[in-house]
Amino acid sequence: MTVKDSSILEPLHSQRWKCGEFDDEILDMVESSEVESIAFQLCHSDTLYNDYFKNMNAGRLKSALTCLVLLCAFEMIIHAISGDWLKFAALNVINVLLLLLIFVWEKQPLILSWIVVAASAIILCFAPVALSSSMTLLTLFLCYTLLPLQLKPSALAAIIITLLALIIQIFHYAKPRELIAEVLLLLAMNISGIFVYYPTELIQRRTFRETRKCVERRIRLVHDNQKQELILLSVLPKHIAHEMKRDFEVGHDDEHTFRKIHIQKNENISILFADICGFTNLASMCKAEDLVKTLNELFARFDKQALENHCEKIKILGDCYYCVCGIPDKRTDHAVCAVSMGLDMIHTIK
The missing domain is CATH 3.30.70.1230 (Nucleotide cyclase, GGDEF domain)
Structure with missing residues (x-):
């Protein structure tokens, strides 16, 4: 079996990767974590995965901001119809802020995610009583599906929204039966959100682990190749070593390759x-x-x-x-x- 690599065909002395560039620290960073289950990793921090997660899910923040802008605009229309201009003005300021954030969402996704949570809480406080429950469910769904947050921060954001919604409902619902129904509804929505979030996170974790394994194998292959080249160059001139490697890469049969004599005529030496x-x-x-x-x-x-x-x-x-x-x-x-x-x-x- 012949492994063809464009870097092998380059002159040995001008390879891009030099010995020592891929040290043990880098290899340890991408070391396979077979002993850790996915569930274990969901509850623990991984610097390498955090960067991967940030790059993979940064685009979801723009969708979250867009949904929140539409939700805020819808609530503004309701308050304009009812003549509540104070809430209309406050929501208008929030909406303008959210529109501005749409154009800078790539810079600080984590900070902007919590700004979205805070804006959602304010919009929820200004929501009409009849729409409070529906808007709470929509906001919880947004926390679990559109915010680029991992499991713990997403659950924390959902808990904040849930507690705020319960406080609002306590002031508006006098009947315990209606309050219990609201609590069960919010609990069911949080459970559903976790069940929606978990499979997506599971797939991303598995994809990350497979990608990390491929990167590790590639780095180790380059690292081992550098050592072999140093050994080869210690016993053969680089032009002969390069010619021998090129013959192996061409794919000649073994009998022809090993019988070939590498001779080069040199004058004035x-x-x-x-x-x-x-x-x-x-x-x-x-x-x-x-x-x-x-x-x-x-x-x-x-x-x-x-x-x-x-x-x-x-x-x-x-x-x-x-x-x-x-x-x-x-x-x-x-x-x-x-x-x-x-x-x-x-x-x-x-």
Whole structure:
């Protein structure tokens, strides 16, 4: 199975993602949460999901503002017909404010959502007695379906509207039977609102988790690919490594791919073959661990100097360091660079 990725076809030294960019902190942020149920997540905060939720549901606030403007306009018409101009003027101010908020709803959706709740409460207080119950139900439905709030804030907004509606009904209804009926109606509306809200939130949570898994796999794939490229570039020149990867991506059969010899003719180059004098005596005097550590530090410095002197490391064999100047980029001063590399190596050894 061949995985084709446009980034693989780019030169290895010019890849967009560099090693270390995707660190453990980012991977932990998008780590899969299989051990957590959806119900558990509904009651707990998740910074990553909060951003996702905000972007997904921000558009609902405009619909909520539009509905509230229409509701306020309808109530203004009723008060104008009845001649209650004081309430008409107050509702007119609220309506103008809501109309202005429609044009700035994208800036602060959370704050604007609570402004909508406050405006709904004021409109509910000014509502005629005959329409108070119906407008309360409509406002509760708006809290559960159109406001871009998660479960806890939505339930809190609905509770505020419910308590306000009960206070209004207590002042208007003298008969306990009618008050009990109103309480049951509001309770049923809140239960219905939760049953409407929960499946929608459930789908969004599941979609978010699946998307997060895909992003995590992609980041881990890029992260692992970077490590493999570093290993490959440590033993092969980048132009040969790139050519080998390109052959694998083309989709040739395995027999042809592994039998192909990657040869490139180069002229006007300088070869530097360095051998550490007295290495045999040093090896007999040192422990194996100390010897390996010393060679590792020494060759690491050689690699750095090779980059500074425009040399390409070809091979390391024991205490021998083999590099070439003039590949893959041709240089007219390849001999000078090779000599400079040799002098730097002597200085490092001393």
